[in-house]
Amino acid sequence: MVNFFLKDIKLLLRDRTELLVIFLMPFILMLILGFALKGVLGGGESTRELEVALVEEDNSNEGKTQFISYLEEQEIPTIAKEQIIEASNQIAIPSIIHTILTKELTEIVAVELTDKEAADEKLAAKEIDAIITIPEGFTYTTLKHVLLQETEAANLLIKKGEHAVFDSSIVENILSQIAQSINLETAIAKESQSTEIRPTSDEVIKRETETITNGEPVSSMEYYSIGMAVMFAFFIASTMAAKSYSEQTQHVLDRIILSGRHPLQFLIGKLFAVIMLVFFQVNVLFVLSSLIMQSFQPISWQTIGIMELITFFYALAISAIACLLIALTLRLRSQAVSSSFTSGIVSVLALLGGSFTPITTFPEVIQMIGSWTPNGMTLRAYMLASQGLPFADIVPYVIRLSWITVFIFILSVVLFPNRRVAA
Amino acid sequence: MLETESLRKVYKNKVAVDEVNIYLKEGESVGLLGPNGAGKSTLISMIATLLKPSSGKVFWEGQDIIKNPHIIRPTLGMVPQEIALYKELSAYENVKFFGKIYRLKGKHLESRVQEVLEIVGLKDRQKELVKNYSGGMQRRINIAVALLHEPDIIIMDEPTVGIDPQSRHYILEMVKRLNEEKGMTVLYTSHYMEEVEKLCDRIYIMDNGKIIATGTKDELVSILSSEETIDLVLEESSSAFEDALRAEEHVLKVTETEKGLKLIVPKQSNQLTTIFHLAEKHQAAIQSVSIHVPSLEDVFLHLTGRKLRD
Ligand SMILES: Nc1ncnc2c1ncn2[C@@H]1O[C@H](COP(=O)(O)OP(=O)(O)OP(=O)(O)O)[C@@H](O)[C@H]1O
Ligand SMILES: [Mg+2]
Numbered sequence: 001m002v003n004f005f006l007k008d009i010k011l012l013l014r015d016r017t018e019l020l021v022i023f024l025m026p027f028i029l030m031l032i033l034g035f036a037l038k039g040v041l042g043g044g045e046s047t048r049e050l051e052v053a054l055v056e057e058d059n060s061n062e063g064k065t066q067f068i069s070y071l072e073e074q075e076i077p078t079i080a081k082e083q084i085i086e087a088s089n090q091i092a093i094p095s096i097i098h099t100i101l102t103k104e105l106t107e108i109v110a111v112e113l114t115d116k117e118a119a120d121e122k123l124a125a126k127e128i129d130a131i132i133t134i135p136e137g138f139t140y141t142t143l144k145h146v147l148l149q150e151t152e153a154a155n156l157l158i159k160k161g162e163h164a165v166f167d168s169s170i171v172e173n174i175l176s177q178i179a180q181s182i183n184l185e186t187a188i189a190k191e192s193q194s195t196e197i198r199p200t201s202d203e204v205i206k207r208e209t210e211t212i213t214n215g216e217p218v219s220s221m222e223y224y225s226i227g228m229a230v231m232f233a234f235f236i237a238s239t240m241a242a243k244s245y246s247e248q249t250q251h252v253l254d255r256i257i258l259s260g261r262h263p264l265q266f267l268i269g270k271l272f273a274v275i276m277l278v279f280f281q282v283n284v285l286f287v288l289s290s291l292i293m294q295s296f297q298p299i300s301w302q303t304i305g306i307m308e309l310i311t312f313f314y315a316l317a318i319s320a321i322a323c324l325l326i327a328l329t330l331r332l333r334s335q336a337v338s339s340s341f342t343s344g345i346v347s348v349l350a351l352l353g354g355s356f357t358p359i360t361t362f363p364e365v366i367q368m369i370g371s372w373t374p375n376g377m378t379l380r381a382y383m384l385a386s387q388g389l390p391f392a393d394i395v396p397y398v399i400r401l402s403w404i405t406v407f408i409f410i411l412s413v414v415l416f417p418n419r420r421v422a423a
Numbered sequence: 424m425l426e427t428e429s430l431r432k433v434y435k436n437k438v439a440v441d442e443v444n445i446y447l448k449e450g451e452s453v454g455l456l457g458p459n460g461a462g463k464s465t466l467i468s469m470i471a472t473l474l475k476p477s478s479g480k481v482f483w484e485g486q487d488i489i490k491n492p493h494i495i496r497p498t499l500g501m502v503p504q505e506i507a508l509y510k511e512l513s514a515y516e517n518v519k520f521f522g523k524i525y526r527l528k529g530k531h532l533e534s535r536v537q538e539v540l541e542i543v544g545l546k547d548r549q550k551e552l553v554k555n556y557s558g559g560m561q562r563r564i565n566i567a568v569a570l571l572h573e574p575d576i577i578i579m580d581e582p583t584v585g586i587d588p589q590s591r592h593y594i595l596e597m598v599k600r601l602n603e604e605k606g607m608t609v610l611y612t613s614h615y616m617e618e619v620e621k622l623c624d625r626i627y628i629m630d631n632g633k634i635i636a637t638g639t640k641d642e643l644v645s646i647l648s649s650e651e652t653i654d655l656v657l658e659e660s661s662s663a664f665e666d667a668l669r670a671e672e673h674v675l676k677v678t679e680t681e682k683g684l685k686l687i688v689p690k691q692s693n694q695l696t697t698i699f700h701l702a703e704k705h706q707a708a709i710q711s712v713s714i715h716v717p718s719l720e721d722v723f724l725h726l727t728g729r730k731l732r733d
Contacts, residue, residue, distance in 0.1 A: 003523045007509070014511045251507035254473050255568065259524045260496050 004269025011243065012277065018239055022277070026228035026285050033228070033356065034221040034293065050109045051128040053119035054101060060094050063139025070144070084147050087186070091146075093139045096181050097156075101132070105174060123161045126360075132174075133157035146186045222296055225289035226382040227355035229282045230375035233318045234346045236277045240270050241325035241338035248330055263418055267323060274322040278315035283308075296386050306385045306394060313398050314378045317405040321374070323412035331417045349373050354380075374404055424449045424608065425470070425576065430479035432465050439465040441632035442479070447576070452602045452609040454619030456723070457629035463612045464504055466629070467580050470610070471501050500574035504581050504612075506561045507568075510554035514545055514564045517553060518571065525572040539567040542597060559590030566594065570601070576608040577601065583618065595622055616719045626719075630727045640719060647717035647725055650675060650687050653694070656710040657683035664707035671697060678724055683710075687717075687725060 012018060067088055071081055101111040111132075114122070119131045134156065141154035156175065244266075247253045256266055286307070289295040296303075329337040350356060352369055353376030359367050370376040381397035425447040432440040440462045447453050457463050468474035470481055472492035481488050483495040508517045518539060522532045540546045543563035553561060562582055569577060579598065583591040599622055601607045613619055619626050620640055628636040628643070636643055657664075665684060668677050673694055676687040688694045695712070702709050717725070 003520060007512075007520050010516070011509060011511055251503045251505050252509065254471075254501070254503060255507050255521060256524060257473065258471065258496050258499060258501055259521065259526075259572075260493060261524050 001265050001269055004266055005272045008240070008243070008270055008273035009276070012239070012273070022232065022235055022239070022281055023284055026232040026281070027288050030221065030224040030228045030285065030289060034224040050130065052101070052109045052111050053114045053122060053128050053131045054098065054111050055114060055116050055119050055131055055133045056094055057116065057136045058094055058134045058138040060092060060139045063137065063143065064088060066140045067143045088143050088147060091143065091182070091185050093142050093182065094134055096185060097134060097178050100177050100181055101174070105177060109174065123159065126161060129161055131159040133159065142182065146182065219295060221289060221293040222386055223358070223383070225285055225295050226379050226386070229285045230314065230353060230378050231346065231350040231355040233278045233281060233314065234321070234349065234375070235342065236274055236281065237318050237322035237325055238338040238342045238346070240274055240322045241329045241341070242335065244270065244326045245329050245335050245338065248333065264416065267326060267416060270326060271319045271323055274319040275315045278318045279311055282311045282314070300388065303385055303388055306391050307382060309391070310378060310381045310385060310394065310398065313401050314374070317374045317378070317401055317408070320405045320408035320412065324408050324415070327412040327416040331415055349375055352376060374401055377401055424484055426482045427470065428480040428482070430466065430469055430481065431477050432469060432474065433477045438632050440469065443634055445627055445634065447608055447610060449608055450606045451625065452611065452623045454623030454626040455610065455612045455629060456614065456616065456619050456626055458614055461629045462632040463629055464580055467578055467610070467612060471499060471578055472496060497572070498575040500569035500572070500577035502566050502569045502577065502579040502582050504584065506565050508553050508561065508564055511552060513550050513552050514540065514556070515549040517564060518567055521568045522571050527572065535571055539570045542570060543567040544593065559586040562586055562590065563594065566597070574607070576610070578610045580612045581614070583613065583615065598622060616723070620719055628723060628726065635726050636722070643719060643722050644717055646722055647687070649690055650717060651690050652715055652717050652721050653686040653688060653698070654680070654713045655683040655686065655698070658708035658710055661705055661707040664702060664705040667701045667705055668698070671701070673697070676725060685724070687721070
């Protein structure tokens with residue numbers, strides 16, 4: 001078995017064209033798609049609107065009153081207190097945010113004002129992409145932060161739908177616009193009160209983004225690293241099937257059978273070769289993407305661990321597919337199995353699984369089918385993992401993938417022409 | 424030691440091997456001679472347990488190996504008609520890989536690898552990739568792999584096809600040595616008459632899936648012992664002359680050759696006068712005439728009405 005495995009690896013390493021296809025092509029395609037289709041995932045120049053619900057949980061007047069009473073307690077000269085109160089009256093924080101979202105960023109976002117429940121419902125129904133919440137006490141905290149330089153900047157909550165895939169830059173863009181406006185208004189307010197202008201940091205607000213649970217949004221480079229990784233793994237399976245075909249037609253397989261080895265050993269050698277190659281391939285792509293395009297950064301060890309685990313399960317799934325292709329190839333004595341897989345089936349699977357464009361843009365039914373393709377569910381799992389989600393959230397995908405793997409394995413062993421592979 | 428019983432293989436509507444009975448005794452060197460498509464490879468594959476017969480049996484030392492292929496496999500060396508090697512691996516890597524799957528290990532494996540490379544005369548060039556070898560060298564490695572596990576019987580399917588005379592000579596000598604010195608039983612397939620004549624104790628002639636003659640070289644030639652062959656070289660072919668010869672009672676067989684005609688006539692019947700007479704009558708210019716005792720080639724021609732090779 002080890003001998004078969006080593007032989008397969010050696011043969012592949014000597015096949016330069018195949019190596020390029022397997023290890024370099026996905027990277028190149030990732031770059032092309034990542035740059036060309038940046039818009040699909042959002043980003044600054046996006047023409048696609050982000051549907052956002054704005055939920056105001058903050059009561060601006062209450063916040064101001066609270067701020068003033070806090071100010072009264074402080075030991076500051078009365079004149080200064082009065083100026084600060086004046087200034088605070090000029091800053092209407094929720095309306096700044098409101099104005100920016102509805103008037104200035106109309107190119108990027110479409111905002112509607114709703115209450116929390118309605119927003120959650122809409123997010124669940126995938127009618128909107130995200131909810132921006134101005135949390136309770138936002139005005140109070142922000143005033144304290146910008147006028148007194150006390151406390152941390154306030155949090156603006158962004159809850160991103162699981163279905164929504166958009167570039168993190170779009171969120172940055174919104175937030176920095178809001179921050180700038182608050183800064184500007186603060187500056188104006190202070191100016192008019194002729195208090196000395198203290199330098200204010202750009203970070204007047206912080207953000208807290210979450211997917212359904214917490215997570216970083218995915219950049220287009222990250223998205224296509226994952227998309228190409230899950231797609232190109234298929235080519236390792238078909239390459240192995242093609243190699244089996246030539247071993248059969250060139251009668252090398254006859255020799256193996258005559259040696260008294262069980263033909264399944266031949267299959268298992270290939271299986272391990274596939275697992276190793278897929279593992280290697282995916283890692284090469286992710287590391288390159290991370291080093292050159294800064295994808296997946298920053299990343300925690302835990303996330304790396306989870307992603308490697310997903311890679312391992314996906315490698316198993318691909319090795320099962322390889323076994324199925326090999327079994328069919330040898331049974332039918334036909335190259336058509338691997339070539340039709342390479343030239344047709346992979347593209348369909350890749351499309352359905354979302355390797356080229358997020359499947360959220362597809363009709364419901366196709367999304368359903370896509371989520372059941374091995375590559376589709378793996379892509380999803382990688383996405384969640386790269387957003388920093390804990391393993392528990394990924395387990396369902398891994399389990400589903402494992403079931404498919406087991407099924408394909410059994411099918412290929414049944415179809416494998418055991419007794420007389422060569423006949 | 425090896426015997427087939429009414430072996431038959433039918434592909435869809437083509438009978439590739441038809442009721443073949445052959446046998447090999449221990450230490451014997453047997454030739455299987457036949458033109459392209461005669462069914463040699465099909466027959467050999469069934470004997471080597473690589474192909475299931477449509478009907479019939481194969482016995483190895485009395486045991487049915489169609490039912491239990493593992494009985495013969497460890498003692499069988501098979502040289503397929505194709506170069507059954509990994510072209511992207513070196514000769515050494517190929518031989519070693521097959522040695523390993525034959526469960527040879529460690530020092531023994533290494534020494535066997537070097538021994539067989541020595542036998543086929545490629546020890547010096549073992550590190551080169553098989554795809555960079557000449558056809559003859561590839562054929563030799565193809566044979567080397569079959570010798571690794573020291574088989575009792577070696578089955579060779581046209582091991583010299585498509586290579587230069589020098590390599591052919593080398594391979595023939597090698598097989599002869601294996602047979603004579605190591606006592607290896609050999610089943611040698613070819614469509615080269617000279618090869619089996621030189622190498623084999625006994626010969627089967629196969630055509631259209633059937634064994635049409637068998638015996639030692641002398642026995643086969645004696646089929647034609649009461650006849651002799653006349654080769655005529657003509658300036659240009661003449662169908663009138665040919666027809667006239669065919670009509671002649673004492674000319675047993677007329678076949679066209681490259682430059683003229685080949686006739687089989689009864690011995691000492693002295694047909695030359697008649698032949699010259701007919702040639703004159705039909706204005707066919709004869710350039711040369713030769714009379715000789717029949718060769719195996721002639722036997723084949725006689726049996727099938729066709730030449731071995733086109
Ligand atoms: N897999 C197959 N399917 C259908 N017909 C086949 C198959 N294999 C062989 N044949 C046919 O059986 C006949 C015998 O073929 P075989 O290869 O045994 O001949 P051969 O004597 O080895 O010829 P050659 O000298 O060219 O190797 C041929 O007519 C061939 O077309
Ligand atoms: Mg043949």
